[in-house]
Amino acid sequence: MGGKRGPFSCGLDAAVAVVGGKWKPLILWELHEGARRFGELRRSLSGISEKMLIQQLRELEADGIVHREVHREVPPRVEYSLTETGASLNKALLPLGDWGEEHMDHIRAVRGV
Amino acid sequence: MGGKRGPFSCGLDAAVAVVGGKWKPLILWELHEGARRFGELRRSLSGISEKMLIQQLRELEADGIVHREVHREVPPRVEYSLTETGASLNKALLPLGDWGEEHMDHIRAVRGV
DNA sequence: TGCAGTACTCACCAAAAGGTAAGTAATGGC
């Protein structure tokens, strides 16, 4: 879903193309309080594989949502943070997060999970 | 993505489980002005297959997002509309749609589509 | 009799997303 998908039929379609998938919303959420290192993100997003994390971060970077900063040290330190565009996207996701919070029990019940 | 996936790590995760995928956001959008027939939806969502449309509608129905009403006529008439929960979800999606609208050109440019 | 229109349903296939496990590069400290 993070893959290319072009001409969008509406704004929602475009936004979903950028933030869709299993991990991207969670990654954005993790970054909403400031920069995070690769390893920090991996530990926070329990269950994500390194491959997935990198892949999603690269796509978000390509879409101008996150900024990647490499500190040339050993061991290496790479920090990811939201760009301004990313921060605005995160803000636009807040109501959806609230909705989910509010209806989580209902959804869980309906799906039997 | 519409498939079962639980326990959610946060509200956003739960919301994405309900509204994720290629078509669901667009279906919700189509319903935001009122009830629509199956055929109307198929024509509006250009490119969707009948199988996908039904599948997504069934999942949304199971999640309590849309209501399905069958009118016993010939030829048959089935109308889909948002439940109250669905309407609130749609509302929560508005900022995301606005964000997409605003950044669509940027995204298209970055992806070369 | 048979065709039109509507809303599905099914079997099968292709593509995309996601997961696993192993390997790499760089260097400071023991």
Place this chain on the structure above:
DNA sequence: GCCATTACTTACCTTTTGGTGAGTACTGCA
């Protein structure tokens, strides 16, 4: 010399998602 740490990278596989095309049930109407 060798191990630890960090941030990847690669190859391979499974699961999920999405697409195609044909078929079904119902009944009014020509």
